Amino acid sequence: MTDNQLMQEVRDGKVEKLAVLFERHHIRLYNFLLRLTGNRNISEDLVQEVFCRILKYRTTYRGTSTFSVWMYQIARNTHIDYLRKKKEELPLDEQWQEAPSPAPSLAEQTELKEDIALVQEALSRLPLKKREVLVLSRYQGLKYREIAELLGCHIGTVKAHVHRAVKDLRKIYTELSGEAVL
Amino acid sequence: MTCHRIREKFPDFLIGDIDETTKMQIQGHLADCSTCREELESLSTIWTRLGVLPEERPSEALRSRFYTMLDAYKQVLEQEKPGPRLQTILSNGLERFWPRQPAFQFSLAMLLLVMGLTGGFLLRSTQPATAELTPLRQEMESMRTTLAMSLLDNQSASERLRGVSLSSQMKQPDSRLLETLIYTLENDSNPNVRLAAVDALYLFRDLPEVRQGLSRSLAKQTSPLVQVALIDLIVSIKEQRAIDALRSLIQDEKLDPLVKERAEQGLERLL
Numbered sequence: 001m002t003d004n005q006l007m008q009e010v011r012d013g014k015v016e017k018l019a020v021l022f023e024r025h026h027i028r029l030y031n032f033l034l035r036l037t038g039n040r041n042i043s044e045d046l047v048q049e050v051f052c053r054i055l056k057y058r059t060t061y062r063g064t065s066t067f068s069v070w071m072y073q074i075a076r077n078t079h080i081d082y083l084r085k086k087k088e089e090l091p092l093d094e095q096w097q098e099a100p101s102p103a104p105s106l107a108e109q110t111e112l113k114e115d116i117a118l119v120q121e122a123l124s125r126l127p128l129k130k131r132e133v134l135v136l137s138r139y140q141g142l143k144y145r146e147i148a149e150l151l152g153c154h155i156g157t158v159k160a161h162v163h164r165a166v167k168d169l170r171k172i173y174t175e176l177s178g179e180a181v182l
Numbered sequence: 183m184t185c186h187r188i189r190e191k192f193p194d195f196l197i198g199d200i201d202e203t204t205k206m207q208i209q210g211h212l213a214d215c216s217t218c219r220e221e222l223e224s225l226s227t228i229w230t231r232l233g234v235l236p237e238e239r240p241s242e243a244l245r246s247r248f249y250t251m252l253d254a255y256k257q258v259l260e261q262e263k264p265g266p267r268l269q270t271i272l273s274n275g276l277e278r279f280w281p282r283q284p285a286f287q288f289s290l291a292m293l294l295l296v297m298g299l300t301g302g303f304l305l306r307s308t309q310p311a312t313a314e315l316t317p318l319r320q321e322m323e324s325m326r327t328t329l330a331m332s333l334l335d336n337q338s339a340s341e342r343l344r345g346v347s348l349s350s351q352m353k354q355p356d357s358r359l360l361e362t363l364i365y366t367l368e369n370d371s372n373p374n375v376r377l378a379a380v381d382a383l384y385l386f387r388d389l390p391e392v393r394q395g396l397s398r399s400l401a402k403q404t405s406p407l408v409q410v411a412l413i414d415l416i417v418s419i420k421e422q423r424a425i426d427a428l429r430s431l432i433q434d435e436k437l438d439p440l441v442k443e444r445a446e447q448g449l450e451r452l453l
Contacts, residue, residue, distance in 0.1 A: 015256055022248055030240040044244045049337065051248055055255050115234050123232075137197060138232050144193065159193040163225075166196070170228045 003067035010054075011061045021067070022051060028140060029075060035135040036079055038124050046082060050075045068142070069150050076132065076150070083128075122173040130165035137162055183211055185218050192222055196229050254332040257325045326352060327359050334362050339372040346375060350382035360386065364395035373405040380411045387419045397424035400431060406438040413441070417448040425452055 003024065009017045026047055033043040053074050061070060123131060136142045136150070137158075144162070148155040188211045194200045195208065212219045326348060333345030349355060349363055367379040386392045396416060403409045409431075416424045428449045432442055 013259070015252065015259060018252060019249070022245075022252075026244065026248070027237070027239060030244070031237050034238060035235070040238070040240075044240050045337065047240065047244060048247050048251065052251060055252075112234065115231075116236070119232060119234055123235075134232075137193075138229065139235070143199065144197075159190070162193040162196070163189070166193075166225050166228055169232075170224060173228060173231070 004063050007058075007061050007067045007070070008063055011058045015055060015058070018051065018055065021054075025068075025071060026051075029071065032072070032075060032135060032140055033079060035123060035139060036128070036131060037082075038120065042082070046075070046078050049078050049082075053078060065149050066146065069146050072136065072140070072142070072150050118173065118177055122169055122176055125172050126165060126169055130161060130168060133158060133161045134165040134169065183207055185211075185215060188212075188215075188218055189221065192225055195222065196225065250328075250332055254329045257329060261325070323352060323354070327356055331359060331362050334366055339375055342366065342370065342372070342375045343378055346378040346382050350385055355386060357391065360389065360391055360395075364392070364399065367395070368399045368402050373408055376403070376405065376408045377411055380408065380415055384415050384419075387415075393419065393421050394423070397421055397427050400424060400427040406441045409438070409441045410444050413444050413448045417451050420452065422452060425449065428452070 001020075003021060006017045006021050010021070029050060030043055030047050033046045034040065037043055037046070050071070054071070057074070123134075126134065133147060133151075136147050137144065142150070144155050144158045148158045151158065188208055191200065191204060191208055194204075200208075208222075212222065330345045330348040330352075333341050333348065336342055336345065346363070346366065349359055352359065355363075363379055363383055367376055367383065370376050370379070383392050383396060387396075396412065396419075400409070400412055400416070403412060413428070416428070428445050431437060432445050432449065437445075
């Protein structure tokens, strides 16, 4: 059964079918949110919130776009709402220092771990909009056409954003690593 | 093709979504243009470097939280379902049997009235039918408990308020739910939720664990509103064990003067 068929059944009242969609997608979704937030606990909370919203808005599912696109749309909004809420809670002076925290446990001694931490840090310094398109295309395996649908913009804009994001990331990465190799 | 047009294709090149003709065109251009070649190489390097981030797995807790949420949602759906369906069955059935003539309608109504009165009279003299209802009631209570607990765990304060109000409708809340309510009173970030928890716990004031929880949480409260509500409650149920907690509250220098006054009055009434 395809994702779309399953979600249509969830929409029509067979909510137990959401369990299959959860099993198929929760790890990918978790990693998507982890790349955006850099925090494991928050990402788990957000995955739970995304599935809560899927249930809440299940009757609005039209099946015109793929389930993945719809799910990432909800995930993106959930993440934006979370950032907004976090801003409201934080006193102003702390907001300025706020940057998505990279998972500290990753930054351990070996070379690979250092590399991972470096990439993670570079990603976290990328502005949210660029980080989103990059994560969606690089890690979530979404086609540019799907990302355009998800963001509600033209496919050419998505490609331009990805191009820009990779260039910016290269700059940040070079600064961070102090290497001139790139 | 110009350098500009070639570079527009780079994002497609990165994800490998490119047809053979375009690929050939790009390669042809790159052979002659070192700037574009270096640009694509450096983009590809960083693109590949991104691959070092491993796919991580969430903790097992995520799965169990999801299934608790799904179960609670299903229960709510099932609770809501019978209402309209029963109504349709009844109205369809009635329509079929209900006579069209007013005179017949009146006779049928009288007949039903007599039947109802007789039935009621007969039933009163026999055993009450509670025996059959008990398991059903128990099941409803346990469903409510699950739902209330999952609501109390929700991120949104209004959902947690719903959880508190649902808990207060329980006849005999089980110890897990009471613990969660006391936990909410002690730790919830929202004073309105804590205030609602005070009211809900008032209903279960006769239970020893509730009384204990109430006096214990007094020291943890920071909002004057919640403090006053809690003091009033403790005084009204004459909880002697809270005397010490009240005393140390009064000694707190940072305490709101109004709360202090209320606590002193309360202490006098308890002693």
